[in-house]
Amino acid sequence: MNHPINSATNHATGRAMIEVDALTVRFRTKTGTFDAVRDASFQVHAGEAFGLVGESGSGKSTVLRALTGLVPVAGGRLSVGGCAVGTPDHAEHGGPRGAYRTSGTSGKRDRSLQRDVQMVFQDPYGSLHPRFTVDQTLREPLAINRLDREDERIAAALREVGLGPAFRFRYPHQLSGGQRQRVAIARALIVEPRVLLLDEPTSALDVSVQAEILNLLRRLARERNLTILLVSHNLAVIGFLCSRVAVMRNGEIVEELGIDAVRAQQVRHAYTRSLLQATAGYRRDAADEIGVDAAL
Numbered sequence: 001m002n003h004p005i006n007s008a009t010n011h012a013t014g015r016a017m018i019e020v021d022a023l024t025v026r027f028r029t030k031t032g033t034f035d036a037v038r039d040a041s042f043q044v045h046a047g048e049a050f051g052l053v054g055e056s057g058s059g060k061s062t063v064l065r066a067l068t069g070l071v072p073v074a075g076g077r078l079s080v081g082g083c084a085v086g087t088p089d090h091a092e093h094g095g096p097r098g099a100y101r102t103s104g105t106s107g108k109r110d111r112s113l114q115r116d117v118q119m120v121f122q123d124p125y126g127s128l129h130p131r132f133t134v135d136q137t138l139r140e141p142l143a144i145n146r147l148d149r150e151d152e153r154i155a156a157a158l159r160e161v162g163l164g165p166a167f168r169f170r171y172p173h174q175l176s177g178g179q180r181q182r183v184a185i186a187r188a189l190i191v192e193p194r195v196l197l198l199d200e201p202t203s204a205l206d207v208s209v210q211a212e213i214l215n216l217l218r219r220l221a222r223e224r225n226l227t228i229l230l231v232s233h234n235l236a237v238i239g240f241l242c243s244r245v246a247v248m249r250n251g252e253i254v255e256e257l258g259i260d261a262v263r264a265q266q267v268r269h270a271y272t273r274s275l276l277q278a279t280a281g282y283r284r285d286a287a288d289e290i291g292v293d294a295a296l
């Protein structure tokens, strides 16, 4: 039996941790502009795991990047922990760790946002510095956020993701794909964020490793009462971790559903149905192997 985060037994409080309200993200292109996200709205409660699903190019990653303050927000409002993201003048509003100040579209991020909102990417090889040992990779965010007891925190972070002390002085090329993703998760969690943004965190991994990483993420999210926003093109992966999902297509949210409704195939939009059918195909092929077949 599968229990997504924020099933009836978890610690979600019902307070919105992430608010995305009528978000539009506009990129400049050679021929003019392109709206990668249009008028998208959803909320994620504290301690909840929420999924964004959709085919490649539908705008899922752009929503995540907007929440880190790294893409040009043309319209709408974003907030994390009640503090606006992406507006230049909200420092005076303060927040649990001070203001989440970003410099509008300039790409600079406020340190408190940087600490509270951490991201894990699809490709752990690409996201880890090839010349940094695991120790250096984990030490860097501690230095940036001026956190003390570095050695203690690094040892604890490795333990939490199931890597022993022997891994501490290895380089990325000396690790398997799954071990690299465990390091990337440790790097994200070592600064004790409240929000974890996951961009296809298992898509680059062998099927046999995917379930291990999904199980790890689910355990850590529960233990730390993390708020999670998970991007995937795969509804089975979303169903394993999340209690609700928004379906994106061509930059727009076409439907928002509880995972129970997805499981019962109570979907309104034909596009969501086609994603479900793709998931069923995936399930037949691989789910037995990776152990997420109960997800949907």
Ligand SMILES: Nc1ncnc2c1ncn2[C@@H]1O[C@H](COP(=O)(O)OP(=O)(O)OP(=O)(O)O)[C@@H](O)[C@H]1O
Residues within 6 Å of the ligand: 027, 028, 029, 034, 036, 054, 055, 056, 057, 058, 059, 060, 061, 062, 063, 233
């Ligand atoms: N910096 C950019 N400049 C111009 N267009 C961009 C930029 N970043 C993304 N896009 C476009 O925005 C659209 C949405 O991209 P996004 O990466 O958010 O999609 P996605 O749903 O996450 O897909 P994938 O799973 O393939 O990453 C795509 O058409 C992409 O080409």
